Amino acid sequence: MKLKFNLLSVIILMTFSNCQNDNHNPDLPHDSSFYIDYRSLKGLSDGIAVIELDPEAPNFGHISSKLELGIGVLPHHLYYNQNADKLFTTALGGNYLYQIKTEKDKNGQPKLVSATPIDTGENTVGENLFFTNDGRYFMTFMGGAGGPKDGSIGVFNANNNQLIKTIKAPVQTNPNQFIMYPHGISVNEEKGIMMVTSTIHPDLTTGMGNTCTLLDLNTYELKETYLVADSQTDMSSPVEVLLLRGKFPQYALATTMLGGDIWIAPYNAITKKYDTFSKIFDGSTQGLGWALEMYIDDNSKLYVSFADPGKVLVFDISNLPQLKLLKTLTADKGAHHMVFFKTKKGKEVVAVQNNLLDIPNLNSGTISVIEIQTGKTLGTIDLRTKYGILPESIEGTNGPSNYMHH
Template sequence: MENTKNLKTMKLKFNPVFLLVILLPFSNCQNDNHNPELPHDTAFYIDYRSLTGQSDGIAVIELDPEAPDFGNISSKLELGAGVLPHHLYYNQNANKLYTTALGGSYLYQVKTEKDKNGQPKLVSATPIDTGENTVGENLFFTNDGRFFMTFMGGAGGLKDGSVGVFNANNNQLIKTIKAPIQDNPNKFIMYPHGISVNEEKGLMMVTSTIHPDLTSGFGNTCTLIDLKTYELKETYQVADSPTDLSSPVEVLLLRGQFPQYALATTMLGGDIWIAPYNAATKKYDAFTKIFDGSTQGLGWTLEMYIDDNNRLYVSFADPGKVLVFDISNLPQLKLLKTLTADKGAHHMVFFKTKKGKEVVAVQNNLLDIPNLNSGTISVIEIQTGKTLGTVNLRSKYGILPESIEGTNGPSNYMHH
């Protein structure tokens, strides 16, 4: 089948030895705590990996193309070589900052402050005990004082993966949710990456993506979990067939003002899938494909963001595009526009320039995989689609951006 052929092509493109030593950094966060009235700075936090064998870390960078210091890094916090910080998150009240990591301690709370000029400054990072759980991926903070974290590596087994439940007040690990596919091939957790929660319905969903070494195993499902009991309710196929190795990477349970659907992106499938909520069963019905990336020459579907106007932004790492859809008539998706970023288009933040232009900044890098690792951040005017500025972190600093977040609270809309 086509996806299997694409997967074989992918394996031919990349050196397996190279892949075996790379862990998978994608992204993630929920942002129900986004406040559209919050005045955001035009400086942003980025997680980064070093290209020269030096320490990986977090940095503060100016991203307003109209600013004289556009593209300049004003503060850095080193976490250590090989830590590979993965994604930045604020807690529910936006008064604590965290980063997940693929190595090191897998999860850190980050202390920040303002310098004498009122600019954001990185101070320190405190490791958080994740127990046996490895390869930190996405976080989701709930209103009841918990947060959940996906661990793609689980305890390190071949078909492993877990979800950690933490106390958001003291960062203590409360429970590890495990459900090996070996125990029940119909309901399981394996290689979880994406996570989303609908608290009103008491439901959580996680994706089954790919083994951390990128070669030992591939997922093609999403699993629904009871938010109170942590029992698995159902595992859904998110692929054309049981043998289609689509690798769902992000999931979004629409909630609040939005129609009650689950959306999922498939990394290797290059598609967008949807499942309606069923009030009778109190679960979601089967997933169906609503956007086929291959028909548009698109692949490696990654992140989803929804703004306050029912617009869905989806990044496609290959060839580096952000598609903007109208979701006001789900399950129908209406394509509104296509924004051009760089290869590896991944995470996004939304803000206004000092002159009031509404822009999206796109972080362009996926795993430092060849042809998906531009190492740039593109700042694009949403209305016109014009690229107002590009920062090349690879050539300027010898680093690659892994994720991006605001310095004055979340700078994106609903994300997970």
């Protein structure tokens, strides 16, 4: 299985948008050190930390570097740019988007140096990023300008981080084609399209969504808004979307946070859009809820986290629209983001960050390191108890630690 990316893969990264091939180098220093976004549980600053995740390392669970961003910043998701030479974090508070400066110490250990806020204009509550090959990046803002049914997409210049455009399409203007509470985003550059989800109002109570919206990548015009729910009144809250591309079957996949399901839509080469979404996996039949993140390796394996009760399901997607369940990995409540790497002894593992917005019963505050082949948990770090923090997201220190995410 090939999951790990490092800086030797830059050429491949530039060729395949947001798909990283494996040139895993077992001799690369500190290949099992990872960045985590975290929130403080003690009323102190939230920030980013470097943590060792190899259970075979003597310093397993040790935080070697921290960068404080401020009280209430709530850093949310870490991303590398297209060349993997710049690191960013989105945030639910504070300035919503930051570029992170890092260095290596004399031992080659990653070190966090500083964070530079990026002007996001009127856009609030930063969620996901997607970098394209043409020098842009896109960011979903679940809060938009702050209205009860708001939400927006920011288009940025990747060279200078300047906001180029804010894409808005209020549901009040057109209830059939709109952007509201966008969270997940995925792009297929070859086809010139992107899709965002409609998830939930940032306060988690004012409103919820049940759709995904397809846009033209270049004109920013809306092409279609799709129902991703059992009915118009089913507030399923689609959270992540993935437009499969390259060598993979040409489908759109979406996870529903409150539905707890996986949905699929085939690409239609005639209309140049996707056909209707249908449910391909019903989480409730497996005792699962809160379907969240999707990761794909280069062997057509799909990893999906289910925050309740804390599982990662591994599927075969080589015969879509048939989705074959291969195995179930047990993490902790709040299973969310993942990173993939090899331990010092060569075991293929996935580390799962177990926390979703500190929601009760979905906020274990741990990181589980699981051997993929056997399903055995090799180690667990309890950040709540050990450091008084909750992990919010996780990313590699030598470049993106996944093959395909969004």
